[in-house]
Amino acid sequence: MASYFNLTLDTTGPANPQIVLESGAQYATQQLINAALSCSDADKTGYQIKIWGDVDTTYDADVQDTEANSNWISWTATKQIKLASGEGSKTVYFKVRDDVWNQSGQASASIILDTTRPIVTISGPDVSKISKVSGKNVASFSFSVDSIFDEFKVKVVSSTGADHNSGTQIPTTGGSTNMSGNAGDYPASTPINCQVYGADLEAASAGDGQKIIKVFVKDQAGNWSV
Amino acid sequence: MNAYFFLELDTTGPQITLYAPDYTGLDYCPVRVEGDELLDSTLDLYVVDSKGNRFDAIISHYGTYFEGSIPFHSLAPGIATIYARARDTVFNQSNVAEKTILVYGQDEVTSLKIETAETALVILDKEGCLEIELGKSLSFIESDSLVPSTLLVIGTFPVLSQIGAAEIDARSDLMQYQFGNTVKLEAYFKDFDGNPVDPSNIKLVVYDSKLNVIATIQVTSENRVELGHYFYLYTLPSGTNPKVIHYEWYAEIHGSPTVKRETLKLVFV
Numbered sequence: 001m002a003s004y005f006n007l008t009l010d011t012t013g014p015a016n017p018q019i020v021l022e023s024g025a026q027y028a029t030q031q032l033i034n035a036a037l038s039c040s041d042a043d044k045t046g047y048q049i050k051i052w053g054d055v056d057t058t059y060d061a062d063v064q065d066t067e068a069n070s071n072w073i074s075w076t077a078t079k080q081i082k083l084a085s086g087e088g089s090k091t092v093y094f095k096v097r098d099d100v101w102n103q104s105g106q107a108s109a110s111i112i113l114d115t116t117r118p119i120v121t122i123s124g125p126d127v128s129k130i131s132k133v134s135g136k137n138v139a140s141f142s143f144s145v146d147s148i149f150d151e152f153k154v155k156v157v158s159s160t161g162a163d164h165n166s167g168t169q170i171p172t173t174g175g176s177t178n179m180s181g182n183a184g185d186y187p188a189s190t191p192i193n194c195q196v197y198g199a200d201l202e203a204a205s206a207g208d209g210q211k212i213i214k215v216f217v218k219d220q221a222g223n224w225s226v
Numbered sequence: 227m228n229a230y231f232f233l234e235l236d237t238t239g240p241q242i243t244l245y246a247p248d249y250t251g252l253d254y255c256p257v258r259v260e261g262d263e264l265l266d267s268t269l270d271l272y273v274v275d276s277k278g279n280r281f282d283a284i285i286s287h288y289g290t291y292f293e294g295s296i297p298f299h300s301l302a303p304g305i306a307t308i309y310a311r312a313r314d315t316v317f318n319q320s321n322v323a324e325k326t327i328l329v330y331g332q333d334e335v336t337s338l339k340i341e342t343a344e345t346a347l348v349i350l351d352k353e354g355c356l357e358i359e360l361g362k363s364l365s366f367i368e369s370d371s372l373v374p375s376t377l378l379v380i381g382t383f384p385v386l387s388q389i390g391a392a393e394i395d396a397r398s399d400l401m402q403y404q405f406g407n408t409v410k411l412e413a414y415f416k417d418f419d420g421n422p423v424d425p426s427n428i429k430l431v432v433y434d435s436k437l438n439v440i441a442t443i444q445v446t447s448e449n450r451v452e453l454g455h456y457f458y459l460y461t462l463p464s465g466t467n468p469k470v471i472h473y474e475w476y477a478e479i480h481g482s483p484t485v486k487r488e489t490l491k492l493v494f495v
Binding site for chain 2: 119120121122124125128129130131132133134135136137139141143157160196198201202205207208209210211212213214215216225226
């Protein structure tokens, strides 16, 4: 029998803790988000983490609003958390401790919760019926949005409640103008003038009859209008 | 506010139908062009007479149809063809509607077609009265007996039968009214905004087929039904031979004349 043993003394906490919310996005359009967690220690066996901050305290008993109220849980590289309700900036904090409970420093990340969809207001069109005959082959309208937006598209849809993923984008090969745009930073409350030509309308939706034309915009948070 | 709007695509031209009598004299000829949808006010309407001359014409626009009388005074007697082409409100062109019409005139032999000895004759004098003598050969008619103002139209029996029928059924597109009957004629006056309005100097003028005035009636407040709505009980002329008459509502709205004309066909039975 040996008359000795080895005992490792470890007083160093995990190094370089980091938390990244929604892949570093500036905005979150919904409360449920993903947090990516990391530290530079290669072997994380027996490691635990603690997360707290501006969260919905009813969603996860281990993730609460204060450090004291949250619990240590086993290491995971990703964790779904639910932000506290209410629009605005949300901050989430993170710590990790090793297998002998040496704690890291505190890391944090912030994200702006914006669940409000932009509102589109259409003016026009100037006519309710068009053909493909010159002089009567174009309808003009304009639209404006209540907030700054980054992208828009004009579609033929099958119902007035359709979302931006449905319908057919109206092309511009027949002369139509401003049927889409993604230049970003379009100012709020500033009309964008559009023209729909009969040939393009027919290309998007064949056959005579009444069509539903709908404008969709995406704000800077990524919310699409409906 | 909505983020959508409705837009109708219409790439189909209207279908139009042309109504006109089968024959006419050198007079005003009623014409009606009916579409199967709302029409633009532009109508390409013209007549090509038997000599190939083209005469453009204009008639009034009433939404889904055009109606009016076009002058045939300058047309050569014989078979003429009326052509019409309209367009809808988004400029899709209609079909070309056409209608052949026999134009009879004065002081001119319009047709000479003898296929059998049993040739029938139609003699139209300058008053436009029709006489039909069936079964007579041309040899029975001495050319010296024709006065300068006599129109001679000669055709085969079937053709003449058709012409005879045309006389009786002329203006078959019109509602028939019996001679001597009393009809209720109504008018609705509106301003340019479509609002009913009581005009001044309301008259009902009745013309014969040659546009000679046969009656002028001053319409008063006694004939007022409600704002902008007037009527008159008019007793039609007596007679036996089918004919058409025209009536005209005339009034002045804010000093500007407004007229609306219609045509009635009168028959004995």
